[in-house]
Amino acid sequence: MRKEFVASFFVVILLQGFFFIKWPVGLYSLIFFVPFYLLGFRDLRQTRHAIKSNFPVFGHLRYLFESIRPEINQYFVESNTDGRPFSREQRSVVYQRAKAVLDTVPFGTQHNLYEQGYEFVTHSLYPKHVNSADLRVLIGSDLCKMPYSLSIFNISAMSFGSLSPNAIAALNGGARLGNFAHNTGEGGISPYHLAPGGDLIWQIGTGYFGCRTHEGSFDPELFKKNSSRPQVKMIEIKLSQGAKPGHGGILSGKKVTPEIAAIRHVPLGKDVISPPAHSAFQDARGLLRFISELRELSGGKPIGIKLCLGHRQEFEDLVNCMKEMKQYPDYIVVDGAEGGTGAAPLEFTNYIGTPGLDALVTVVDILEKSGLRQKIKIISTGKITTAFDIIKLLCIGADATYAARSMMLALGCIQALRCNNNKCPAGVATQDPSLYKGLDVDSKARRIKNFHQETLSAVAHVIGAMGLEGPKELGRQYLFKRVEESKIKNYAELYR
Ligand SMILES: Cc1cc2nc3c(=O)[nH]c(=O)nc-3n(C[C@H](O)[C@H](O)[C@H](O)COP(=O)(O)O)c2cc1C
DSSP: HHHHHHHHHHHHHHHHHHHHHTTTHHHHHHHHHHHHHHHHHHHHOOOOOOOOHHSSSHHHHHHHHHHHHHHHHHHHOOSSSSSSSOOHHHHHHHHHHHHOOOOOOSSSSOTTTTTTOEEEEEOSSSSSOOOGGGEOOOOOOOOTOOEEEEEEEOOOOOBTTTBBBHHHHHHHHHHHHHHHEEEETTTTTOOHHHHHOOEEEEETTTTTSSBBOTTTSSSSHHHHHTTSTEEEEEEEEOOOOOTTTTOOOEEEEGOOOOHHHHTTTTOOTEEEESSSOOOSSSSOOOOOOHHHHHHTTTTTOEEEEEOOOHHHHHHHHHHHHHHHHTTOSSSSEOOTTTOSSOOOOOHHHHHSOOHHHHHHHHHHHHHHHHOOOTEEEEEEEEOOSHHHHHHHHHTTTEEEEEEEEHHHHHHHHOSSTTTTTTTTSSSSSSOOHHHHSSSOHHHHHHHHHHHHHHHHHHHHHHHHHOOOOGGOOOOOOGGEEEEETTEEEOOOOOOO
């Protein structure tokens, strides 16, 4: 729309010249066009709103409708606890915290506290003070030489390719400003991940992008080179992701630009296939040997695995192998079937994989039972938009959390649901320069930092209100759910 807007300006100037002859038509039209173009050019110059920059003048309609939203809002009933897109309430809290504007709510709760499924934590008569700067956890078992102090809230895996260069640079800039970690996603480490200087978690999927031979298998030398970058603090082997577990992917040759080819180490212009399974290992023992190889090659950095829980027995077998071989990952990321993606087949998104809470409970309990829980940290995802979402995961047993889609919201995503057709109007999930140019890297990096900082500060306040010293003291006994109209149970009772 930017180009079209500027082009239309010149057309109007020409027509204006013509109509001026037909005085006074030209004069009347000036009254309309002058404010129209003044507003449009102001939109093009501003950096706060990608939508206004990408859609000069017309972008204001969105903000106009947003401003009358409270009146419209009451006619829609929205859930904020399930796998559907984010509700207005969830989006508002992210936008407000990202913009660092007042985020209190007026009048009282807007939830029905007597509805089945309502969840809450209990507070203490003796609140404590918790410092949000202390909300970190050390990742690295006794097998790891370079443990990393991870914030309990970080940016989840989203590749350059699924997100625009400006979005990636803004996420990483936010991570640097706020001292937390940014997961690269499986598309390799791009210059946009590196330039801002934020801490990286390098994710490796079945395509081994950034550490692959030309034939597509794992290349130890390339891995060694990239993993030794000081910015790379941890390495993550992606086994599966909640939105499409067990599904591979294909990047069409048309999209393999010289830049993508260089970042992913793939031939220019040819289709790139990410198979469903890893070629570097075929079973639990192979996976544990691979983890050990990566730890060695990286000089001892923490190595994790990411999975969406599938067959429970397979996970139990993996944990048994860990005990037997005395080899284990430094951390496990548990992603729920409700997880997000840029694009996925409908069946995989809606009907495959264990939902996040059930998966987290299972993974925590199996690790506890095996005696390995102290060695392996658990990171969890789960549509986090508020401090309560984080505290809930920590109560159930996670040590730290990742967020993907709320970070997109903080970047300016309006949930247009166009991530899969390259037409994201906010410039977040697109490779179209005319759309991502409107996303201003510096101001959005500050928003990412704000969202992280404000949310963590709320986490610290809530933990303090619960009368606890820090996140390690959280447990299932503090988290309650209304299971029937007159019955409430805590999570320790719900998941025995
Ligand atoms: C646009 C997009 C791209 C993603 N790319 C990856 C990826 O490359 N690797 C991965 O493991 N997960 C990927 N994910 C999944 C997220 O990392 C995360 O696990 C999931 O969305 C759940 O977190 P959320 O509820 O905070 O969104 C992607 C998600 C989105 C929305």
